[in-house]
Amino acid sequence: MSGFALSRRSLIGAGIGGATLVGLGGLPAAAGQTRLRMFWWGAKERAERTDKVNQLYLGSHPDMTIASETLGWTDYWARLATQTAGRNAPDVLQMDYRYIFEYARRGALLPLDAYVPKALNLSDFSPAAVDSGKVDGKIYGVSLGLNSTAMVYDKGLIQSLGLKEPVWNMTWNEIGDLAAEITKAAKRDGFTGMEDGGGNEPLLEVWLAQRGKSLYTAEGKVGYDDKDMTEWLAFWSDMRKRGASAAPDVQALDRGEIDSNLLSLGKIAMTFAHSNQLVGFQAINKSKLGLSTFPDGGQGAKPGQYLKPAMMWSVSAQSKQAEAAVQLVSYFIADTEAGKLLGVERGVPASSAVRNVVTPMLDDLGRAMVDYISLISDKVGPLPPPPPRGAGEIQAVLRRVNEQVGFGRLTPADGAKQFVAEASAVLARG
């Protein structure tokens, strides 16, 4: 799910079109040279940081070249799958929790256990951080940063309206009340307090977790029933009626990227996103932004949010320079000099040593993110089972069903029935 959200950010640059091929030391590889290919999703800011690390690494590895390539989130997965199918996978690739099980179980990734601790230095990783990259007991991915869902809000606007900023332990209804107040106080045409979150899958996941349910069971079935979904869709239907959240034709303008998010379009004051996206949001929003948690389930509810590896490095099973690839990965995640260059752009570093070096040199934004991660660290639940095959499509189904309710084509109850039936059918088909 950070994948879904990260895509918003990484797609900003992708609109310009296509891949930026950055060949470092791009001369044809001479005899005895190791040529590594590296592929990841992300935009300009990430490209600059990544290339700096590569250059630093090449300084002490003159016998090496690194061809580093980037695309936006959506195009990235299509390209990676195509390259893997064509036996042309990059040596080092950026992996997401949503896909690591699919790739690992199909033998596309190299198990990294044999390289620890000599080539791969995980000594400063917590056991939980190491486990987050494991599939069936073996390490297939190494975390580049920790991340969680977060509410991004227009701090400047809410303060100027004389209202209270959202805090971490607000319930769903309290957030709704605040949103309605913001709408009323702002008095702007087509402006509402918060986004219509009914079609937002990470938000639904947190809401379900607070009631002890999940999006998917460990067996890959849906983890909720008609009743849950009816309440969910009815909650957002009510929010729209109260003017607390965006009208359906306004919400439909959000195409899942930071630059089309209603907050960036100046249509709402609160949006449901991911913590490391704060940098991306702030870059294109004039007003000062703040970070808070998703709504709390109220007294006695289970924790809904969880910490997840924002992004991981994996090594392709097809790689002919596996050892060199693993060493490069190790440099990225465990070297303090590399850590300084990467900052928290991919999330908060998982290595405690790197985190200790990076934290003091952060700007306000970076510090807000680190503070946020430490604030929620003792309020989070366990990492849920990974999304099964077909889960990507269910995101689209959720969005559509919420639109059908929003445009008055379905009642919340009928929408719930339809959603559960369609989601189950998608999972059955795989």
Next chain:
Amino acid sequence: MAAAHTPETSWRESATGYLFLAPWLIGFFGLTLGPALVSLYLSFTDYDLLSNPRWVGAANYVRIATSDPKFSAAMHVTFLYVALSVPLKLAFALLVAMMLNRGLRGLPLYRAIFYLPSLIGASVAVSVLWRQVFSGDGLLNQALKLVGIHGPSWISNPDTALYTLVALAVWQFGSPMIIFLAGLRQIPKDVYEAAEIDGASRSQQFWRITLPLLTPVLFFNLVVQTIDAFKAFTPAFIISGGTGGPIDSTLFYTLYLYQEAFAYFRMGYASALAWVLVVIIAVFTALSFLTSRYWVHYDG
């Protein structure tokens, strides 16, 4: 030259020919026929790009025919789009062509200006522009506001989204217009002069002379534009952000195919969808040719 036509020289001559043909031949076999055959094979498999393709027989086609509500939704959207955009676009192209044919001063300039949208038509930039014009506080609604109308967000309302795409298609009338213009130039002036002497009105001249003599050109434009409309992808992809939304109201067939292949990794099923589209386009083209003998006049 004629006397020296030995087998050796003819081989040499044809070798040169094949050499010049080589780029096209390589392109045709490597980039068209080869992939087409592979996709035909894949359409009978379950293939997710990572694991090996698994033969499933006609299962993909059976699912398309019997149990895929999104296929029906995409079909509905696509047929509506073709049925609306092609006639409107051709009518508009003909209208403008006739206006330009009146011998305007600065004709080449107008021709270029009207052709421009077609040239850049299918591009991402124009689709992005279109999104700006038709969004909630876009250009159109700002204009409407001046006359006191509060317009909806055209591109993000399921009742209107498809029509903005039809409007975009009609706006790109340039290439059929140029062809119509060439066709109009072919009609001899003395036919009109004779008709005028016989007292034929303007509209009679249009229906009895212009249109019948233009039918071969109209036929050509119809076939080309219909095929193009079935294949339309970029505008819907950009305007809906690849979702086909809101509520699948802009789920063009090719967009659905793309989603299945590259968003949900069902390459086998997407290949089957692609072949169904090939058949549909072939059927429509064949129908056009079959009916053409009744309305296309080549004896100009």
